[in-house]
Amino acid sequence: MLSYAKRLVLRSASRLGANAILLKSNWRARRLLILAYHGVSLDDEHLCSGLYMPPEQFRGRLELIRSAGCNVLPLKDALAMLYAGSLPARSVVLTFDDGFYDFYAKAWPILRDFGWPVTVYLTTYYSIKNVPVFDPMVTYILWKGRGQELCLPEIGIDRMLIEDSPSRQAVRILDAGRDRGLSGEEKHQLLRVMAGRLGVDFEGLLSRRILHLMKPEEVAELASEGVDFELHCHNHRVYRSRELFRDEVLKNQLAIERFGARKPEHFCYPGGFWLPEFMPWLMELGILSATTCEAGMSTSMSDRYKLPRLLDGPGMETSEFSAWLSGLASLLPTRKHSPSTSQLGDAEYSIAAARS
Numbered sequence: 001m002l003s004y005a006k007r008l009v010l011r012s013a014s015r016l017g018a019n020a021i022l023l024k025s026n027w028r029a030r031r032l033l034i035l036a037y038h039g040v041s042l043d044d045e046h047l048c049s050g051l052y053m054p055p056e057q058f059r060g061r062l063e064l065i066r067s068a069g070c071n072v073l074p075l076k077d078a079l080a081m082l083y084a085g086s087l088p089a090r091s092v093v094l095t096f097d098d099g100f101y102d103f104y105a106k107a108w109p110i111l112r113d114f115g116w117p118v119t120v121y122l123t124t125y126y127s128i129k130n131v132p133v134f135d136p137m138v139t140y141i142l143w144k145g146r147g148q149e150l151c152l153p154e155i156g157i158d159r160m161l162i163e164d165s166p167s168r169q170a171v172r173i174l175d176a177g178r179d180r181g182l183s184g185e186e187k188h189q190l191l192r193v194m195a196g197r198l199g200v201d202f203e204g205l206l207s208r209r210i211l212h213l214m215k216p217e218e219v220a221e222l223a224s225e226g227v228d229f230e231l232h233c234h235n236h237r238v239y240r241s242r243e244l245f246r247d248e249v250l251k252n253q254l255a256i257e258r259f260g261a262r263k264p265e266h267f268c269y270p271g272g273f274w275l276p277e278f279m280p281w282l283m284e285l286g287i288l289s290a291t292t293c294e295a296g297m298s299t300s301m302s303d304r305y306k307l308p309r310l311l312d313g314p315g316m317e318t319s320e321f322s323a324w325l326s327g328l329a330s331l332l333p334t335r336k337h338s339p340s341t342s343q344l345g346d347a348e349y350s351i352a353a354a355r356s
Contacts, residue, residue: 006332010319019326023068023090028327031297032082034075034093036309040106042210048143049136050313055106057314061321062114065092068325074117075228075266079289079307083300092325094118095291095309097232097268099127101209104218108227120222121232121268121291124255125184127213133236134187135342137211138173141191142166145198154193155180162198174342220260229261231287236270237345238278244346245281266290271343279305295334297327311337 013019022028037058038051045052053061065072070090073081081087094111096103099122111118126133142150146162150169155176160169173194177187195202205211214222223229234251249267256264265288269278272293282290282305289304296308310324323329 007317007319009332010317010323010329013328014319014322018328019068019322022326022328029087029089029091030085031299031327031330032078032087032091032093033297033324033327034078034095034291034307034309036291036293036311037094037096037107038098038313039096039100039102040110042102042105042208045102045140045210046314048140050315051311053312053314055110058107059110060318061312062110062116064318064322065325066114068322070325072114072116075119075230076288079266079304082298082302083304085300090325095268096120098123098133098236099213099219099229099232100133101212101214101218104214104222105209108222108225112225117226117228119228119230119266121266122219122229122252122256122264123213123232123234123236123270124252124259125235127216127219127259128255129184130212130215131184131188132191132205132211133213134177134184134191135170135174137191137205138194139166139170140205140211141194141198141200141202142169142173144200145194148198150194150197152176152190152194152197154190155182178342216255216259219256223259223261229256229259230264230266230268231256232268233270235345236343238270238273238275238343239346240275240277240344241346242277242281245278246285248345249282249285249287269293269339269343271339272337273339273341273343274306279303293337293339295330295337297330 040058041052041054046054070092071088072092075093078091078093099120142162143166146164148162149159150162151159162169192202231249231252233248239245253264267282267287267290269292289307291307291309293311294308295310298307320329
């Protein structure tokens with residue numbers, strides 16, 4: 001969230017025409033803005049998660065990009081031109097993380113109206129399973145049941161009061177599930193138990209595919225329409241072990257190809273979590289780039305395995321978004337992204353292996 005002082009600066013700069021000046025500058029022409037999105041709401045997900053945006057707000061973002069005269073480029077073309085020094089003016093790339101079903105149902109129809117390319121960094125385990133993604137669904141069910149008490153003796157939680165913003169309670173449940181090395185089926189059954197005890201219509205969530213990923217056949221359909229699918233790990237996990245890390249990426253790559261998309265060559269760190277050793281491992285696998293969740297703009301001097309992106313969400317003001325399109329916001333201090341180590345799967349793997 002921007003400070004009050006920064007908001008005033010950006011609003012004033014917009015009124016004074018600073019964004020318009022920067023958009024036309026050679027300085028902006030040498031910079032690439034990669035935008036990152038996660039979801040466009042099927043229902044009320046944007047009220048629960050700062051990573052979700054209502055459809056009308058997402059359309060409004062695209063209108064701002066168009067009115068600013070930005071050139072929306074395919075990821076691979078934009079990166080090739082960035083390092084060749086041949087970017088067109090006001091270059092922007094659109095990316096979505098994870099590949100939720102709402103991209104298929106809500107985001108893509110809007111993007112298709114604009115005729116713009118988009119990259120989806122697809123994680124594939126839950127795409128194959130066609131069940132809700134466990135981590136965000138835990139938070140969503142708790143939010144639906146806020147104000148109630150929940151007991152989960154199955155994972156060692158006797159009683160908890162669900163708060164209006166239940167992130168603390170979600171962490172307790174996720175940690176407990178990780179400590180016990182729950183299987184995918186056990187996680188799904190735990191979601192069902194939670195929903196039942198909180199009076200949440202779990203079958204309704206399943207039927208509407210809330211927080212589900214796209215099915216393989218939906219990926220194939222969108223790939224045939226020009227959507228670019230790239231790597232995001234099979235289980236949305238990274239590892240300190242070179243072998244486990246490579247296995248995650250290769251499983252992800254193989255699944256995407258089997259779904260019917262072309263062979264992916266670009267990578268996005270799950271949750272923005274990266275370690276220095278990941279870069280040479282990606283190079284060994286022939287991966288051409290990797291994006292983070294660090295806010296910023298890329299230049300020809302940027303490390304292609306630590307590319308910044310602007311993570312857009314419902315809480316970002318229009319003045320801030322416009323200032324990122326022009327590049328003005330990149331000149332102001334930004335809060336450093338602190339990725340959660342929950343994306344680091346070594347401990348989880350060790351527990352599961354010990355119990356198998």
